Structure formats: C-alpha cells, structure tokens
Amino acid sequence: MEIEFSPQVAKALADGKPVVALESTIISHGFPFPKNMELAEQMETVIREQGAEPATIALINGVIKCGLSVEELTILATSENVEKCSVRDLPSATARKITGATTVASTSFIAERAGIKVFATGGIGGVHRGEEGGNGFDISADLLELSRSRVAVVAAGAKSILDLPATLEVLESYSVPVVGYKTDTFPAFHSLSSGLPLPGTAPDMEALCKIVNMHFQMGLPSGILICNPVPHDHAMSNEEVDTLVDQARFDAIKAGVKGAKITPYILGALNRLSNGKTSEVNLALALNNAKVAAALAARLAV
Template sequence: MAAELETLLRDRGVTPATIAVIDGIPTVGLDAIALTRIADSPDVAKLSVRDLPVASALRRTGATTVASTSLLAARAGIGVFATGGLGGVHRGWADSADESADLVTLASTPITVICAGVKSVLDVGATLERLETLGVTLLGWRTNTFPGFYLSRTEFAIDWRVEAAAEVAAVMADAQALGLRAAVVVANPVPEAEQLDQDLHDRVLTEALAEAARRGLRGKAVTPFLLATFHRETAGASLETNIAVVHNNVIVAADIATAWSARLTGPDRA
C-alpha cells in the first residue's frame, strides 16, 4: 500500500517523502529497501517525539507517529503531511491522564495534517476540546461534521469548512503571516461507501468497551485492546476502511500540496 500511495503522488505531480528512522537516522523519503523494512521487519519500534533521541543514539529503526512525523517533516521544510487519523484524548482520561503526544506536538509544529479525525475508540469530544485549547486550527474538508475515522461523521460539529485546496493553502499562508506555530488540521471523512458499517461499528465498540472494563484494563492498555478487537470482530473490515482512509487522505493532501506550492512560487505568493 505504501508503494502504491507513493506512485499515486508521483502521478499527481507531487514528490512523496515517507518518513521513518533507519538505523538511528531520521530519514525523510525512504527508498524501496527501507520502505519494505519498515513494513515487514518485526523489530521496528514505534517512535514518538520523546523516543527520537534514544533511537538515534542507539541506532534503532522505527516507524514514526503523527507527532514525530510532523516534527521531522516540518524540520525538513515539508508543509503538508497525510496520515490516517490523529491520536487524541483516551476514554477515561480523568482516571489515567492518557493523552496522545500528537496533540501537544501539533500545538508547536507549523505543518498541515490531513487526517480522518480520530478513531471512535478515543474520547472524540475531549480531543476536540484539547485541539481548541492548544490553538490548533481545524478545518472540515467539504464537511461540517468531525469524522470518526472508521465512520464518515460523528456527533461533533466543525466550525470551519473548506471546499478547495486553494482555500487550505490560503489558511496556511495567513497562519504563517500571523506567526502562528501550531498546525492546521484538515479533517477529511472517509467516503460513506467505504466507511465501516454503522451497526457493526456500534456493536463491536460497545462490546469491546464492556470487555475491557470486565478485564480491568486501564490507561495505555485500553486502546490496543479495542483496536485488536475491532480487527477481529469485523473480520478485517476495519482494516479495509483503514486503507481507504489513508488513500483518500493522500489524494486530498496531494491537491493541497500542489496549491501550496503554487502559492509559494506564483505571482500571488504570500
């Protein structure tokens, strides 16, 4: 899938730059060997921002989270980043204080991230409150409703809607002109035809939450359990939706990157 997405970007006139840490070296733009290694090797670590210096010092190889990918991309001068979904505030935050580092990193990283919201296994409402508090600009891509990753929409509204890549590029330019350091998040819902069946989603989530409570799972143990349960109980349908999410986000990101490049190089550049 990663190779297909890179081909899709090149076909649309955009240079792909998949990011990871290879043998301790933060690498912006993987070759075919490194891409295969990240996808297939069993000893690839998960690296957030706090893990980057350790992986570098110990010469480890790792896949980067939204937080660390955003940081490395911004340091390399990349303005647009496509991913699946953001990390967020976890359910039961009041008891565990479990919140993804994605949120605080985006608050201090000037990059535009295209995502399909956050997974419904998280506390969506609390995540949106945190994004607002942290000063992260949130745009709905042709939607007034915040998407729920597996689902095209949640119950939560988005204040600002955009219809075209040029509008996002204009927001990016004005954020830069204002000296803002926080990210711009573009929430792009998965097409309804490719979302997870609503009834199946609701049933699996309710049952998984009940089982997690029965097992006494708390904090960081909850989300991996919920995601594994989704994959098993939907017979892989959640994975198919996951792939559709990323594919759709990359297409939108390509259009935004093209519009941003045109704005930087054209006569109307900011």
C-alpha cells in the same frame, strides 16, 4: 537534528516542488505483511499521481530518514523489532541506533524541521475514554505536537475508539485550527461524521489552500488539522462502529491492556470483530487522505 533525505525528496525540496510527509507507524504497527507494504507503496503512488513527492519518515538504524527506499520500507513492513517512536523517544532511539516507526507526533516534528508543510495520515490520536487508561488520564502526544509543529495534517478526524468531544476540546485549548474539507462536522474515522460541529470548513481545494496559506502567513505557532472524511462508499455507520468499539474496549479492559498498547490492541480487535472490514476502511481513508494532502501541497507550491 540530522535528517537523511532520499535523493528524490532532497531534489523536490531544493526545487520548491510539493512534498507530502507520511508516517511509518501505519506500516510497522497498523497492518500485517504484505498488506502494510502494499499500502505504503499505494500511498506513495497516489501522491506522485497528484504531482507531489512522498516522504515517508522513519528511523533506520538510528538515522532519521525522510524518504525511504523499497528496501527500507520492506524492513519496516516485515521486521518484528521496529519500535514505535513518538517525539520523546527520538533522542534515545537515535542514540541506541534502533529502527523505529514514527507516530503522528514525531512525523509532524520531523516534517517541520525538514521543511515539509503537508503531512497525510489515517487518523490522529486523541483523548482516550477513562476506563481504558486505568486512571482516566490518557491523552495522545499527537495533540500537543499539533500545537507546536507548523505542519498541515490531513486526517479522517481522530480514531473512532477515542473520546471525540474531549479530543476536540483539547485541540481548542491548544489553539490548533481544525478545518473540515467538504464537511462541517468532525469525521469519526471509520464513519463520515461524529456529529460534532467544526469551527471551520472549506468547500473545495481552492478554499482550503487559502486557509492553510493564511495560517502559515500569520506565523501561528501551531499546525493545522484538516479533517477529510472517509470516502462515502467505504464509510461504516456510527451504530455499527459503536457496537464494535464497545466490544473491543471490553476486551481490552478484560485483558488489562493500558497505556501505549491500547490503540493497537483495540484496532486489532476491531479488525477481528468486523472480519477485516475496519482494516479495509482504514486503507481507503488513508489513500484518500494522501490524495487530498498531495493536491493541497501542489497548490501551496504554486
């Protein structure tokens, strides 16, 4: 698989400097312009402030890019023709020379092959609640890819719209280590905690680095999910989020939305129903995850 690296990312990897992978779906499908462009630039700035090099991953005219220019970020942020590409879509997308945004799954896949050990995102995908999938069987490819791409993924848990107990159960079945950073419960994306206990926890960056290092040293075939809760001053209550999610899910079912369109539809509905509050929380947690991921990458590179 051919990957085109930006000069900055290529140099950082060659010099053994810390690098943090970033997905691009959050730019193309997560927020409207110009907020998506602002987030992309802020995440890269936060990572550089921690001494690491950001590597936003995407497909530009069929070329897999690791590290994007401002012009390429702008294309992702403004174009209406950016396709959402998971792992299964990569062969077709590259052959058709399309411009596509990478998901958690495809970013993890590409990051491992690029030699990048740490990846920051907002929240992972997971198991959808039965009514939304039409047949009660809708599991994100993110979970499978976490089981086979050896990358440390920093996220605020899984998105609030999902079946969180089932998501954790699938991760356990896939033997994916799940570690809470300064928490012993599974974060609920917009909320600090789902109340679900985690199998492992790290009270500080030193402890987290030891766990991640041990994971890689053991040669385990999976990635490792690091759960970093939303910052306290931006967190929403579980009750508030549950009320919004129930209404958003009702709207999705009524509109007949299914499959891959469910997540972006419901997230958009949450933003509308909360008068933009959920999007502001999403921005805050994404930046916080970038900061933690960069600090981790810096420690791992020592």
